[in-house]
Amino acid sequence: QSVLTQPPSASGTPGQTVTISCSGSTSNIGINYIFWYQHLPGTAPKLLIYRDNKRPSGVPDRFSGSKSGTSASLAISGLRSEDEADYYCASWDDSLSGWVFGGGTKLTVL
């Protein structure tokens, strides 16, 4: 059972917008930044969003992050086949004194 809660799966057709949610608590998302990672099996996880809603250079603006209270979301617009991957949210947890991850959302592009 992960400290941050994500839906196990999401799907969409090319061109659509998909949103992945991440629910936490007042000890993590509520007071600390949220980060989002994209992970393809056999590769290194890739930072997509940092500090809630900022994109590293090289990440397309199709990816956007938002946060409200103890929940956060990752939106992927103009869905493409190469977006098919696992997506994880992460935040520092003050109560646990450690980084916590969501269980991951497997995105399928139909």
Add this chain to the structure above:
Amino acid sequence: EVQLVESGGGLVQPGRSLRLSCVASGFTFEDYGMHWVRQAPGKGLEWVSGIDWKSEKTGYADSVKGRFTISRDNAKNSLYLQLDSLRPEDTALYYCAKVSQAGSWFMGFDSWGLGTLVTVSS
């Protein structure tokens, strides 16, 4: 270009030890905190341990506290994880990850290695 290369994984019996290494290049290693994150087969990512840039602060997940020890050698651009009293549930791909902001503990990880596989089984 930032590169993180992990090594040291393998098959080990329960109760035995293993030492993982991560060699870094492409950035000023001594300025950045470093972490270990693992992924068990078919499972999600799990933070294991972290160390700040000066080795003054370390942190561990409850699941490994007292059994794993993180360390670093800035002169060798290397990060280590000593795994003792290994259990079957420690079986995972272990990733080395770099903190995104120099001198910070809370700014997430912007670069990861490809991981080294640890299998604990008799």
